[in-house]
Amino acid sequence: MYALYYTPGAASLVVHWLLIELGLEHELRRVDMEAREQKSAEYLALNPNGLVPTLIVDGRPHYEAAALAMYLADRHPQAGFAPALDDPQRAEYAQWMFNLVSTLQAPARLWWYPWDLQADDAAVRAGAQARIEAACERYDAQLAQRGPYLLGERLSVADFYLTMLMRWTRNLPKPAHDWPHLAEYARRMKARPSFKTLYEREGLSEWA
Numbered sequence: 001m002y003a004l005y006y007t008p009g010a011a012s013l014v015v016h017w018l019l020i021e022l023g024l025e026h027e028l029r030r031v032d033m034e035a036r037e038q039k040s041a042e043y044l045a046l047n048p049n050g051l052v053p054t055l056i057v058d059g060r061p062h063y064e065a066a067a068l069a070m071y072l073a074d075r076h077p078q079a080g081f082a083p084a085l086d087d088p089q090r091a092e093y094a095q096w097m098f099n100l101v102s103t104l105q106a107p108a109r110l111w112w113y114p115w116d117l118q119a120d121d122a123a124v125r126a127g128a129q130a131r132i133e134a135a136c137e138r139y140d141a142q143l144a145q146r147g148p149y150l151l152g153e154r155l156s157v158a159d160f161y162l163t164m165l166m167r168w169t170r171n172l173p174k175p176a177h178d179w180p181h182l183a184e185y186a187r188r189m190k191a192r193p194s195f196k197t198l199y200e201r202e203g204l205s206e207w208a
Contacts, residue, residue: 002026003056005046007033008202011065011105012053014164016202018072018157021194022079028201066101066161070094073157081157089151096150096158100165103138107131108168133174140179147181148188163189170207 002019004026006012010033019026031037031052039050046061047054054063062068073082083089107128110116114124139162142150150158166176166186177183189195190208199208 003029005029005031005043005052005054005056006202007031007038007052008204009167010052011164013167013198013202014065014161015053015055015068015072017160017164017194017198018069018081020197020201021160021192022072022076022081024072024076066097066105069157069161070097081155081160083151083154083156089154093151093156093158096156097161100158100161103135104132104162104165105168107135108165111172112168129172129174132169132172132176136169136174136176136179136182139176140181143181143185148185159185159189167207 002024004012004016004019006016006028007030016028031043033052037043038047038052043054044050046056047063049063051063053065053068054061055068056062057071062071070082073079077084083093111125111128111132114121114128117124139150146152149155150162163186166182169176177186199205
C-alpha cells in the first residue's frame with residue numbers, strides 16, 4: 001500500500017489521480033500548508049524540500065511529482081501509461097514530462113507564488129504569464145497536429161500531468177483552456193471517472 005502526503009489541488013494532485021486511476025490501495029495524509037506543516041521537522045525528515053507530494057513506498061519516502069508519476073506508471077505497466085524502455089516513444093514521453101515541468105509548471109508556480117523570488121509581484125506574474133501562454137501555444141499546436149494526446153493516440157502519464165497544470169492556469173487572464181485544442185483535451189481528461197473521484201476525495205469544485 002502507498003501513503004501519499006498531499007494538499008488538495010497542489011502538485012500532489014497528479015499522484016493522487018494516478019493512484020485512483022491505477023486502482024492502487026493507498027492512504028492519504030493531508031498536509032496543512034496554511035499551518036506550514038510542510039516546514040515542520042517531522043515532514044522535512046521525509047521531504048527536505050518542504051513541499052508536497054511525498055509518497056511512501058515500501059516504508060521509504062519519495063518526492064517530486066513528475067518523478068512519482070513516472071515511477072507509478074513504470075511500476076504498474078498494466079495500464080500502459082508509460083512506454084517501455086525499449087519502446088520508440090519512450091524518449092518522446094520523457095521529453096514531454098521534463099518539458100511540462102520546465103515550461104509550464106515552473107512559471108505557473110511563480111504566477112501563484114510570485115513572492116518566492118522576493119521581487120516585484122506584478123513583474124514576476126507578467127513574466128510567468130508570458131511563458132505560460134507561449135507554452136500553451138506549443139501544446140495546442142502539438143494536439144492539433146498529433147492529438148488527441150501528447151503521444152498521439154496513446155494516453156500517458158504526461159496527459160494527466162498536463163491536465164493538472166492546465167488547472168493551475170484557471171485564474172490567469174488567458175487560461176490554458178482558452179486554446180481550442182487544449183479545451184477539448186481538458187474536457188476529455190476531466191470526463192474520466194477517476195477525475196470525479198479525485199475531486200470528491202480532495203474536496204475540490206473549481207475547474208470541474
